[in-house]
Amino acid sequence: MTKIVIIGGVAGGASAAARARRLSEDAEIIMFERGPYVSFANCGLPYHIGGDIKERSNLLLQTPESFLARFNVDVRTMNEVLRVNRAAKTITVRNLLDQSEYDESYDFLLLSPGAGPIVPPIPGIQNPLTHSLRNIPDMDKIIQTLQMNKPEHATVVGGGFIGLEMMEAFHHLGIKTTLIEMADQVMTPVDREMAGFAHAEIRAKGIDLRLGVALKSVEYRPAATLPSTESGESLEHKHVEGELDLVLSNGDTLTTDILIMAIGVRPETKLAAEAGLQLGELGGIWVNEQMQTSDPAIYAVGDAVEEKDFVTGKQTLVPLAGPANRQGRMAADNMLGRNESYQGTQGTAICKIFDLAVASTGKNEKQLKREGIAYEKVYVHTASHASYYPGAEVVSFKMLFDPQTGKIFGAQAVGKDGIDKRIDVMAVAQRAGMTVEQLQHLELTYAPPFGSAKDVINQAAFVATNLMKGDAKAIHFDEIDSLTDDQVLLDVRNPMELQNVGYLPGAINIPVDQLRQRMNELPKDKEIVIYCQVGLRGNVAYRQLANNGFKARNLIGGYRTYKFAKA
Helix, strand or coil: CCEEEEECCCHHHHHHHHHHHHHCCCCEEEEEECCCCCCECHHHHHHHHCCCCCCHHHHECCCHHHHHHHHCCEEEECEEEEEEECCCCEEEEEECCCCCEEEEECCEEEECCCEEECCCCCCCCCCCCEECCCCHHHHHHHHHHHHHHCCCEEEEECCCHHHHHHHHHHHHCCCEEEEEECCCCCCCCCCHHHHHHHHHHHHHCCCEEEECCCEEEEEEEEEEECCCHHHCCCHHHCEEEEEEEEEECCCCEEEECEEEECCCEEECCHHHHHCCCCECCCCCECCCCCCECCCCCEEECHHHECEEECCCCCEECCCCHHHHHHHHHHHHHHHCCCCCCCCCECCCEEEEECCEEEEEEECCHHHHHHCCCCCEEEEEEEECCCCCCCCCCEEEEEEEECCCCCEEEEEEEEECCCHHHHHHHHHHHHHCCCEHHHHCCCCCCCCCCCCCCCCHHHHHHHHHHHHHHCCCCEECHHHHHHCCCCEEEEECCCHHHHHHHCCCCCCEECCHHHHHHHHHHCCCCCEEEEECCCCHHHHHHHHHHHHCCCCEEEECCHHHHHHHHCC
């Protein structure tokens, strides 16, 4: 009989336990969790705080009792694993309820400790009004602070998934909110120009968004609130409230009633390191494609491990629930004699930011530049479904690819409708090894309420293929501000659009429908840099000029991309 011991009872650990039982009725399976809950929906915590998920119980997907009843797994909550004794194939455990310690043997051990929130050593950061959010008890503390102190202002530090979700939660509760992000953008999985759409949405909702600054110090000014015995309150109603005075790296100060630290997570590797297991260069637990550590009897999954980047094959850290669950399933397979290989992660992710969705898969432009990979990029901005059918919203879409082979490096999308669909399709296309040329031929569902005859992805593929075949010549938004005297800007939109949505100073305005008759107004000894609103009319103008002997380039993604890159 195989004995499997699992450390960590949330995504990866719980998935492994359930899969192992489905494969074997004979295996003995014990799962240790140092907290009071297992298999909870940690991705749903901010939505309960903000009131979208009404019932706290909906976050508790399984309990120790339900796990035992359904899967015959011995779940031991409030039991912390102190060390791994590899030579003896045992672990030492402390029962946190009575502080007793005991050893438990294993045939196979699975490490799924997750990742802990990064809280830098900022002066004053340790105070009762500063919180991180990782688990149910963290959520309960935040809710308690909100209910007892009734804050009027909240500050969130960090513009990633948790930070953005907490920002929105506070906004839903009617609390004025400041969001602080040290980078020049929120949502770093997407590139700066795509994050610009999110910046505009955040500011439009009244959020005080501060980019490019860091939290430097915190001063806690307590104010004890005593129970009102006249109203029948007991001594248990005594609590500490007060305010926090924050100092930022640019010298700005602000006063807030609650502070959320959400600047990222760090793999929990203490047990693995103390057991002498190999760690990777990025600080996570090293595993092979079978999710085995450097000890063949010990497996590791989830946010604590380094995994293979699907696009580059290099090691990466991707703290996402989807990979953790799949890795847990695969580790269980391999512990019970199968031979499954993890094929790597694309980092596919999506985030709700008020009315927007922001999503991505694969590599972003920042990463490609950092790794020295040659790439080309295209942008399209088009309707989520047939534009003449009510409810269509603009999908802003970016695709990165190899200009020689057409290999898909990554994709990003922002908008109010149809964002998940497009990035899911791109994730599948990338996983299947499709090229941008093949994306032209994707046959996706179409009826006016649901899509377009030429989908967003088809259109992006058309633009990319035009560039690869030389049918178009691109210029990008980040080159516009450094044009030379040998280049002339040509705006091919209608004059009314310039007044309504803005324009690039110094451009000649010739609407595309008048271009054939007015080409003599353009110099042939200079390069014509064409732009329209989203790039489509610009391409029409480019072909006209190129076919008439002009040197020209078209601004891919048009004025819309340029404008939001600065948001």
